[in-house]
Amino acid sequence: MTDPVPVAVPRKGRPLEAVLERIATVASDDRLDRLADGVSNTLRYEKAVTKGSVDADEGPYERLAEYSDPTTAAEPEYTLLRDDRDGKPRRIVFDAATVDLGDVTVKLVGREEPFRALRTHEFALGFDSADLVLEEVVGIRGGGLGDISDINDRIDPVDTDVRVVTGLGDTVYHTLMGREDRRRPGETYDRAYLADYEGSLCISPRYERLVTAVLGTDALDGVEFVYPEADEEEEAAIARVGLGVYLTVTGSTAREHGLAVGEHLFPSETVLMRNAAETDDSVSRVLRALEREAPDSEIRV
Known part of the structure; x- marks a missing residue:
């Protein structure tokens, strides 16, 4: 494995912020706190620009040149992608940064799909949403999932060498909810x-597929999946149907639709992953460097 050790990370959003926070937490270098804050603030601003809620004084190429310093390894780099929003506007996203974690140096490399980059052996280590693992490779069984460690037990080694190491605790829950007036x-x-x-x-x-894996086929016997109509808010659709599963933090908007928030079924959490076929001493050093007292990643059952 090369030095610095490449690690695939998301290019934007909550998962990237969770990765940068973990890096800053395990390191003793104040620069990494500044890196995490700087990248997060820059990308939040760029998201607002892309959404049209903020008007930028300069164009995307000028801002990109201002943000990035490819001649200095310690400074973050950014790149331009086409966003999925109407009109496919250009959006500035994270590209790379080199960080020192004590006895090992890591190069964080932005990828649109870090999990798939690990599956194709481009990287030995990476961070991505646990949702993607459940959506793509976790086996479906009669019983549901109990916690993060159960994910690895459900992965067929024929399908992939990727395994989940730990969750980062940036938890938003897939939550069961239903109409208050029917309870x-x-x-x-x-x-x-x-x-x-x-x-x-x-x-x-x-x-x-995620909901099926988390709940298990036994619990879903006699249950029919239905979906929101075009342009219908998910909470409104659940209120219309009577029962549903929705990704939420506090459930406040669900209550506005007359819904009672029920059990947290599964944490939509950023996870550290490794490709077991690509392991060597440098990968092990990175894993040790990233260790700290883990947050509670239990999937509440």
Whole structure:
């Protein structure tokens, strides 16, 4: 493995911020705190520009030149991509940064899909959302998932050499929720409720495999997945259907739709992953450097 050791990371958003926070936490260098704050603030501003909520004084190429210093390894680099929003506007995203973690140097390399970059053996280490692992490689069984460690037990080694090492604790939950006015006194929307339930369950189409893996096929016997209509808010769709699974932090907007927030089913969390086929001493040093007292990554059952 080369030095610095390349590590695949997301290019933007909450997962990238979680990675930078972990890097800053395990290192004793104040520069990494400044790196984390600087990259996060820059990308939040660029997101606002892309959404049209902020007007930039300069064009994207001028801002890109201002942000990036490719001649200095210790400074972050950025790049331009086409965003998925209408009109496909240019968006400035994270590209790379070199960080010193004591006895090992790491090069964080931005990728649109870090998990898939590990699957194709481009990287030995990387960070990405645990959701993608469940959506792509976790096996479907009768019983649901219990915690992060169960993910590896469900991965068929024939499918991939990638394994989850730990979660970073930047948790947003896939949560079961249903109409408040249909809930009996003392009743909770949880796995036990779902085990006796027959009917429609509203979810986002992209999460069908994830929800099936987390709940298990036994609990979904007699349950039919239905989806929000075009341009319909997910909470509104769940209120229309009566029961659903939605990604939420506090559930405040769900309550505005008359929904009772039930059990947290699975944490949508950024995870550190490794490709077991690409392991060597330098990879082990990076893993040791990234260790700290882990947050509670338990999937609440």
